[in-house]
Amino acid sequence: MMSGLKAEIARARSGIQSLFWSRRAQKVKLMVIGRNISDGLIAKLVLYVLLSIVAYLYLQPILYMVSTMLKPATDLLDATVRWIPREVTWDNITKAFHGLQYPNALLVTATIAISCSLASVIICSMTGYAMARLSVPFKWLFTGLIILTFLIPPQVVIIPLYVIFSKLGLLNSIFVFLVPALLGQGMKAALFIFIFMQFFKSQPQSLEEAAKLDGASTARLFVGIMLPLARSACLVVFLFSFIWYWNMYYEPSMFLSKGFTPLSIRLDMLEEVLNPTLLGNTRTIINPITEGTKMAAAFMIILPPILIFIILQRWFVSGIERSGIVE
Amino acid sequence: MNAKSRKRAELKYHVSRYGTGLLFMLPWMIGFILFVLIPVSWSLFMAFNKVQVGGTFKYEWVGLRNFRDAFLKDNIFPVELITYFQQMLLMVPIIVLFALLISLMLNQKFPGRFIFRALFFLPVIFATGQVLSELFAQGVGDVPFLEQYNLEPLVKKYVGAQFTETVMDVLSRAVLILWYSGVQILIFIAGFQTIPASVYEAVRIDGATPWDSFWKITLPASMPFISLNMLYTIIDLFTFPLNPVLAHIKDNMFKANTGYGYASALAWIYFAFIFILIAIVLGVFGRKMKRGSVRA
Numbered sequence: 175m176m177s178g179l180k181a182e183i184a185r186a187r188s189g190i191q192s193l194f195w196s197r198r199a200q201k202v203k204l205m206v207i208g209r210n211i212s213d214g215l216i217a218k219l220v221l222y223v224l225l226s227i228v229a230y231l232y233l234q235p236i237l238y239m240v241s242t243m244l245k246p247a248t249d250l251l252d253a254t255v256r257w258i259p260r261e262v263t264w265d266n267i268t269k270a271f272h273g274l275q276y277p278n279a280l281l282v283t284a285t286i287a288i289s290c291s292l293a294s295v296i297i298c299s300m301t302g303y304a305m306a307r308l309s310v311p312f313k314w315l316f317t318g319l320i321i322l323t324f325l326i327p328p329q330v331v332i333i334p335l336y337v338i339f340s341k342l343g344l345l346n347s348i349f350v351f352l353v354p355a356l357l358g359q360g361m362k363a364a365l366f367i368f369i370f371m372q373f374f375k376s377q378p379q380s381l382e383e384a385a386k387l388d389g390a391s392t393a394r395l396f397v398g399i400m401l402p403l404a405r406s407a408c409l410v411v412f413l414f415s416f417i418w419y420w421n422m423y424y425e426p427s428m429f430l431s432k433g434f435t436p437l438s439i440r441l442d443m444l445e446e447v448l449n450p451t452l453l454g455n456t457r458t459i460i461n462p463i464t465e466g467t468k469m470a471a472a473f474m475i476i477l478p479p480i481l482i483f484i485i486l487q488r489w490f491v492s493g494i495e496r497s498g499i500v501e
Numbered sequence: 502m503n504a505k506s507r508k509r510a511e512l513k514y515h516v517s518r519y520g521t522g523l524l525f526m527l528p529w530m531i532g533f534i535l536f537v538l539i540p541v542s543w544s545l546f547m548a549f550n551k552v553q554v555g556g557t558f559k560y561e562w563v564g565l566r567n568f569r570d571a572f573l574k575d576n577i578f579p580v581e582l583i584t585y586f587q588q589m590l591l592m593v594p595i596i597v598l599f600a601l602l603i604s605l606m607l608n609q610k611f612p613g614r615f616i617f618r619a620l621f622f623l624p625v626i627f628a629t630g631q632v633l634s635e636l637f638a639q640g641v642g643d644v645p646f647l648e649q650y651n652l653e654p655l656v657k658k659y660v661g662a663q664f665t666e667t668v669m670d671v672l673s674r675a676v677l678i679l680w681y682s683g684v685q686i687l688i689f690i691a692g693f694q695t696i697p698a699s700v701y702e703a704v705r706i707d708g709a710t711p712w713d714s715f716w717k718i719t720l721p722a723s724m725p726f727i728s729l730n731m732l733y734t735i736i737d738l739f740t741f742p743l744n745p746v747l748a749h750i751k752d753n754m755f756k757a758n759t760g761y762g763y764a765s766a767l768a769w770i771y772f773a774f775i776f777i778l779i780a781i782v783l784g785v786f787g788r789k790m791k792r793g794s795v796r797a
Contacts, residue, residue: 217609218611221606221609221611222611224606225603225606225607225617228603229617229620229621231676232620232621232624232676232679232680233620233623234676235636235676235677238636239636297528297529300525300526300528300529301525301526301528301529303525304521304522304523304525304526305526308521308522308525309518309519309522310519310522310523310526311519311523316526319533319537322537323533323537324736325736325775325776325779326537326541326772327739327768327771327772327775328739329747329750329751329768329771330540330541330544330765330768330769330771330772331536331537331540331541331544333544333547333754333761333764333765334539334540334541334543334544334547335536335540337543337558338535338536338539338540354532354536356528356532357528357529357531357532357533357535357536358528358529358532358533359529359532359533359535359536359537367529392521392525393521396525417625417626421627421632438632441632441635468635469635472632472635472636475627475632476626476627476632479626479627480623480626480627483619483622483623483626487615487619488615
């Protein structure tokens with residue numbers, strides 16, 4: 175009888191133990207494989223590895239840029255030196271600094287980018303608000319026309335635009351970009367109008383009704399209530415506009431010919447500056463000696479926007495989601 | 502008297518109804534007329550003329566000759582147009598697919614994903630204009646395994662000799678082309694947020710694997726974003742620095758025997774091609790989008 179009880183207890187104990195172990199095994203399994211595809215450790219590991227590989231490939235050209243920038247001429251000519259230079263040189267950076275006329279060109283680029291982006295934000299928000307909320311005759315027609323402005327390739331209109339700008343006396347000054355931006359035709363303005371349109375459409379109507387009852391005019395309502403509400407959309411539009419103005423090359427290469435030269439044009443002219451004997455078509459020639467300087471110049475051009483991006487990274491990425499572009 | 506006052510009342514009604522709206526639209530309308538309507542119609546007019554520039558413009562009506570010359574006399578333009586078309590057909594799906602895959606991965610919850618999100622957005626900042634063409638000129642941005650495994654004979658075998666060059670061209674700059682997917686990734690990620698989580702929970706309870714739920718839920722729901730991204734990519738590639746057509750148009754602008762008229766005609770042909778491409782995308786995906794919404 176005693177032995178029977180003992181056996182019973184032992185069985186129960188082992189049963190509990192095996193239950194305990196199976197529970198634990200289940201837990202481990204859950205941790206490793208997970209309930210969802212993304213929960214488990216294995217899935218996460220795979221995800222990290224995949225993303226890291228792609229990210230490395232993705233950023234390789236930038237790494238190349240930085241590494242080339244720091245190489246002296248001997249390393250540039252030496253094929254055995256791939257990534258890490260034998261000695262780090264700052265020569266290329268100082269050469270690029272002078273070749274680009276960096277402070278001057280930076281000022282030009284920054285002035286264009288900041289002023290035109292501000293103008294774009296103001297005008298596109300106004301237009302977007304009118305399209306979303308105010309009664310405008312032939313709204314469908316305006317919608318179509320705004321889409322049309324987005325679709326027309328700049329090459330189609332570049333010649334007439336050149337003539338119009340020269341008639342208006344705007345060439346070779348900031349107004350070549352500022353005047354169109356102030357009239358709602360800045361860089362990718364149609365996209366920004368749509369962003370604002372979507373945003374204002376998603377806001378509750380009651381706000382405006384309340385303000386109207388209190389006797390606010392539409393202009394007052396827009397400036398006092400709607401624009402502050404649209405802060406995140408404004409920021410997204412400003413940042414994108416800023417970057418696109420910063421990087422634009424085609425338009426300034428047509429409209430700005432002397433004196434008033436932004437960074438992108440200076441980069442284009444750099445080869446001639448570095449190699450005065452090489453006149454004419456330098457485009458096709460890859461000169462390994464000036465490569466380092468060119469990379470340094472390219473790096474110096476993208477550095478300010480990257481710094482801004484790092485500081486404002488949160489708004490950039492989440493702002494698009496919050497501003498309701500996609501809906 | 503009566504009719505007059507009624508007219509005035511009508512006008513007053515229209516002003517009070519549409520006045521503010523139109524006032525808000527006014528800057529855009531002026532800009533549209535000045536910087537879009539006039540240039541577009543002007544360039545269309547020039548496309549039918551031989552334009553000579555010498556202080557003032559001299560027009561000589563030639564009808565459709567510019568367009569005919571573009572295909573019959575010009576031995577560069579048609580080839581470049583077709584090449585570019587092939588590149589587009591290859592690049593647009595690559596970019597959109599890549600964006601879809603990356604955004605699917607970035608949509609998972611894992612620590613440090615904001616770093617990866619930032620990384621994949623980074624190229625938007627500098628992937629335009631001169632910096633990019635400088636990198637292109639240096640020949641960076643190739644995928645490393647391409648040379649190691651000598652892919653060219655393989656490509657030739659499977660896609661045929663006439664496309665090999667295009668395919669290799671695109672593949673050799675794969676990374677820089679993928680740089681054009683930054684905005685698309687953002688659009689996809691934002692698009693995934695619009696799918697309610699309860700749907701996923703429901704199918705999981707019904708016993709669907711993640712694989713099923715991707716094909717049955719995520720993909721159909723993101724169909725509109727796929728078409729949006731395709732359109733965005735096509736338009737974004739207008740300004741692609743390697744676009745051979747654009748270079749040709751620019752060259753012809755300043756040639757004495759061809760001039761602005763011919764260059765305008767080329768630009769319009771190019772625009773027409775792009776427009777057809779956009780119409781095809783809208784046609785195919787628009788129907789799908791409608792069907793999807795009916796089913797939902």
